[in-house]
Amino acid sequence: MSVGPVVVIGAGLAGTEAAWQVAQAGVPVHLIEMRPLRRSPAHHSSEFAELVCSNSFGALSSDRAAGLLQEELRRLGSLVIRTADAHAVPAGGALAVDRGRYSAALTEILQRHPLVTIERREQMDLPDADQITVLATGPLTSDALANHLRAFTGRDDCHFFDAASPIVDGETIDMKKAFRASRYDKGDADYINCPMDQPRYKDFLGALLSAEQAELKDFEKNSATFFEGCLPIEELARRGEDTMRYGPLKPIGLWDPRWGDVNDRDVRRARRAHAVVQLRQEDRDGRLWNLVGFQTNLKWGEQKRVLRMIPGLEQAEFVRFGVMHRNTFLEAPELLHPTLQFRTRERLLAAGQITGTEGYAAAVAGGWLAGTNAARLALGQSTFDLPPTTMIGALTHFVSEAPSGKFQPMPPNFGLLPALPERIRDKRRRYGAYRDRALNDLLLATQKQESVDVACPA
16 A cells, blocks of 8 residues: 655654654655754754754653653664664663764664655745644754744643753863762762862852843843753852752762761761752763763853863863753643644644653654554554553653643653552652553554554555
8 A cells, every 4th residue: 555655744753753654664755954044043064863952861760750751762672762862872771862973873774764755945834734743852842843833732831941061172081170970879889070179169159140141032041931940050150159069969879989988977967069060961972071961051151161160071172062042832731632732733743852751761752653644544543542651651741731821841750640450659669660561552552552453454
């Protein structure tokens, strides 16, 4: 049976995964990507699935929300997660990747797929209603298409501001002042740590608060809304003197052996750091390092001046400065089914962060579900959603069923999952129980769908 092509708009994380799932189902794909003909405010390359903020997908362990989502995607045959695993770099308990090699590998895979046709152009509007389409333009949807979406949905687009962290050349970090370690010595010493005493921390805080910010293009600065999970470091600093010390600069569990015996209480009390800035490996060779939690909207010259106040970074060379950009997302509870189909046009699906999910793995999950359902529509099969006891299902049910009006992006978290039959007080055991139920229900749901497909072939 010959089936018409599915159009996927956007080759970010969600679009890349969606295109792969459609093509693997035997359905032709037209993948439309505007880069490099038109750049977004945050992208730096024309490769697919470019990671514009951090290079980390979050916790790797499946008893963490992000890790559970990754594991569900592995079991569902996700190309993007499989490629992330293949290009992982040391990051303690997190899944982090070599951005360049990772994106290049995904681009090459799709370019070589016989059912994928790639068009490098800007999509100005939505295709005709009878065309099966996956909208995966992400939070950086172009102005023209965003305007068309507003007209199509009859709603103003939702938005918030997001930021990316600076990256430095590892050879320019002074390791006489910094040290390698992971928190509480868990796993290998995968992070570079720059410790601050209290006077240095207060000087740094003062410089951060007084530094000049870049002008936001879309809004006046005082009207900007930030996503709480990715706040600029200067915004954290404004929330109180110790806010950074309880966030990305938390010193607990980090110790430089050069300070003495960590088990000696007096030594530990006298030598422990007041705050610690961590850097995470950005590439496989360990030449590039990003400042963890240092998303920022400071002017580039100010970033260089202020961040070089961090011990060990006095002579740091910046490969990339932090940037801020506006993110757009849909009022999904008013617009989408849990299958990620639009309520008013079921041959149009949305995927990724434009649906109101937050985080890399969540974007991939949306791409998997939207791509799978788009292929099923093309093959004349029924669409489906995953149970809310799975992390993927919990996210898609949340964005389609959350109270509208105050809808904001949501990252994967165990609070989205239905309560367990019995209360488990120990957090680790409780999260493990959530994981076991999720993976079991995922298996049952996919087996059930496979049996339905066999009984009712297209």
